[in-house]
Amino acid sequence: MNEIESFIRDAASDRGIDPEIAIRVAQSEGGITEYARVGKFPTGWSWYPFQLHYGGPGYEQFGTVAGMGNGFTTLTGWKHGDPKALRDSTRYALNRAKASGWGAWYGAAHVG
Numbered sequence: 001m002n003e004i005e006s007f008i009r010d011a012a013s014d015r016g017i018d019p020e021i022a023i024r025v026a027q028s029e030g031g032i033t034e035y036a037r038v039g040k041f042p043t044g045w046s047w048y049p050f051q052l053h054y055g056g057p058g059y060e061q062f063g064t065v066a067g068m069g070n071g072f073t074t075l076t077g078w079k080h081g082d083p084k085a086l087r088d089s090t091r092y093a094l095n096r097a098k099a100s101g102w103g104a105w106y107g108a109a110h111v112g
Helices: 003-014 019-028 068-076 083-100 106-110
Strands: 038-041 044-047 052-054
Touching: 003 019, 003 083, 019 083, 019 106, 044 068, 052 068, 052 083, 068 083
Parallel strands: none
Antiparallel strands: 038 044, 044 052
């Protein structure tokens, strides 16, 4: 188990989220081997294991649709794609999943 997977599992457990599900979602999104893997889409760009999405106002260079990445940066001050933001981006994503479920992640639907 690598450092990213271990952190996701621990952070999920701390929030009462099944670590196996958190890992499956992360693997279906940005993966668990790169700190700040980027996905590039017509609507915007996404980073980190849970692919926090950036676009829309203030992030037009990436795309047209605002997403969790916009909110993550507003809350934390981390800039998109900064590999040092791995832990905070994971906590942010898991807090959102705990509060609202996995519906905001397209990969979650693909892994059940």
